[in-house]
Amino acid sequence: MKRLQNVLEQVVEGFVVTRINEGDVCDCKNCRLDMTALVLGKLPTHYVYAEDEVAQSKLPAVAEAHRAKITEYIVDAVDKVKANPRH
């Protein structure tokens, strides 16, 4: 089924999970989604109206296009969440 989705949500969540797996960051859902939200808030949206499989196929290219900014913003998001965790 087609649906409207911001493919950057999945991309950024993937980057955040990768960062959490590197350690020294809380892996609870609140912190993970807070970091994801902080990064997404600084990025443009990238909406597609498509089936999930079609949207998934776009993720690698979208990730590559935004990699530098996402990496930069995650550093800041980690600092913010660490300073003020909501778990």
Ligand SMILES: [Zn+2]
């Ligand atoms: Zn936490």
